[in-house]
Amino acid sequence: MSQDIIPLARILPERRAVVTGGPPPRRLLSNRQKAAVIVRYLLTEGTNLPISSLPEHMQAALAEQMGQMRLIDRTTLDEVVAQFLSELESVGLSFPGGIEGALSMMDGHISQSAASRLRRMASQSSKVDPWERITALPVDRLLPILADEAVEVGAVMLSKLPVAKAAEILGRLPGDRARRVAYAVSMTGQVDPETVRRIGAALLAELDNQPPRAFDTGPVERVGAILNVSPALTREDVLQGLEAEDAGFAAEVRKAIFTFVHIPVRLSPRDAPKITRLVEQPVLVTALAAAAGKPGLDEAAEFLLANISQRLAQGLREEMATRGKIKDKDAEEAMTAIISAIRSLEASGEITLIQPDED
Numbered sequence: 001m002s003q004d005i006i007p008l009a010r011i012l013p014e015r016r017a018v019v020t021g022g023p024p025p026r027r028l029l030s031n032r033q034k035a036a037v038i039v040r041y042l043l044t045e046g047t048n049l050p051i052s053s054l055p056e057h058m059q060a061a062l063a064e065q066m067g068q069m070r071l072i073d074r075t076t077l078d079e080v081v082a083q084f085l086s087e088l089e090s091v092g093l094s095f096p097g098g099i100e101g102a103l104s105m106m107d108g109h110i111s112q113s114a115a116s117r118l119r120r121m122a123s124q125s126s127k128v129d130p131w132e133r134i135t136a137l138p139v140d141r142l143l144p145i146l147a148d149e150a151v152e153v154g155a156v157m158l159s160k161l162p163v164a165k166a167a168e169i170l171g172r173l174p175g176d177r178a179r180r181v182a183y184a185v186s187m188t189g190q191v192d193p194e195t196v197r198r199i200g201a202a203l204l205a206e207l208d209n210q211p212p213r214a215f216d217t218g219p220v221e222r223v224g225a226i227l228n229v230s231p232a233l234t235r236e237d238v239l240q241g242l243e244a245e246d247a248g249f250a251a252e253v254r255k256a257i258f259t260f261v262h263i264p265v266r267l268s269p270r271d272a273p274k275i276t277r278l279v280e281q282p283v284l285v286t287a288l289a290a291a292a293g294k295p296g297l298d299e300a301a302e303f304l305l306a307n308i309s310q311r312l313a314q315g316l317r318e319e320m321a322t323r324g325k326i327k328d329k330d331a332e333e334a335m336t337a338i339i340s341a342i343r344s345l346e347a348s349g350e351i352t353l354i355q356p357d358e359d
Contacts, residue, residue, distance in 0.1 A: 147156060269306075
C-alpha cells in the first residue's frame with residue numbers, strides 16, 4: 001500500500017507542518033485502521049489514489065475497514081499522518097508488488113523454466129487475479145484459446161479483454177467461430193465473479209504449461225528474413241530446394257520474403273520519403289543506378305524516384321547518370337541496405353508493408 005502512494009507524500013505538507021517535532025505517535029489504531037485514515041484523508045483532499053491497482057482482497061479489506069470506522073479526532077489524525085510520512089521518508093529500497101513485477105525485474109537473470117514454475121504457483125493462489133496477466137498477453141498467444149476452447153469460455157475471455165484487443169482477436173477468427181463466440185457473450189450476464197476467476201486461472205495454467213519457445217518468430221519468418229539479405233542466386237537456389245522438399249512451406253517463405261523487386265507492390269507510396277531519409281545518398285545512387293534498365297529492378301527504382309520530392313529525385317538522377325559501371329557485389333549491398341531500412345521502419349511501427357494477399 002505504501003509503495004503505491006509514496007509519491008503522494010508531497011501533498012501532505014500542511015499536515016506535516018502541524019506535526020513536525022511532536023511526540024512520537026501513540027499506537028491507538030491498528031495498521032489497517034491507520035491505512036483507512038490515510039486513504040480517507042487523501043480522498044478528502046481530492047487525491048486520485050491508485051487503489052484499483054491493489055489486489056482485490058486488499059481493496060475489499062480496506063473498504064470493510066473504512067465502513068467500520070466513524071470519527072477520528074484531529075490529534076489522532078496528526079499522529080497517524082506524522083507516522084505515515086516518517087515511514088515514507090525512511091524507505092531505502094522498494095520491491096515490485098506481485099510475482100509478475102519480480103519476474104520482470106529479474107528478466108535475463110532467471111531461467112524460463114523457473115519463471116514458468118513461479119507463475120504457475122502464483123496463479124493457484126485465490127488472492128491473485130489471473131485476468132491481469134491474461135489481458136496483458138499479446139494477441140497471438142490469446143488467439144488459439146478462442147479458436148480451440150468452448151465458445152462459452154471464449155465469450156468470458158472476450159468480455160474480460162480490453163475492447164481494442166477483443167476486436168482484433170474477433171476479427172482474426174473464422175467467420176462462423178467469431179459469430180458463435182460473439183453470440184455466447186450474450187449468455188454471460190449471470191456468470192458470477194468466482195466462476196470468471198476460475199476460468200481465468202484454468203486458462204492461465206494452460207498457457208503456463210506450454211513449453212517455452214526458443215525463438216520469438218516462426219520458421220517461415222526466420223527463413224524469410226535470412227533470404228531477404230541473401231544474394232539473389234543463393235535465395236532462388238534455396239527456394240527451389242524448399243519447393244522440392246515442401247511446396248507449402250516454400251510458398252509461405254516466398255510470401256515472407258521482401259526484396260528490392262517487391263518495393264512497388266509492398267511499399268506504400270507515402271512511405272518512400274522515409275526510406276530516402278534513412279539511407280545515405282551514395283548508397284541510394286548505387287542501388288538505383290544498378291537497377292536502371294533491369295526488368296523488375298527498374299520498376300522498383302522508378303517507384304522510389306516517383307514518390308519522393310522532385311528536387312531530390314532530379315539530384316539522384318543526375319548522379320545516376322554519371323555513375324560508372326557498378327559491380328554486382330556493390331549493387332547487392334546497396335539494395336540490401338535499402339531493404340534493411342524498410343524492415344527497420346516496419347519493425348519500429350513507422351510503416352506497414354502491404355501483404356501479398358491484400359487488394
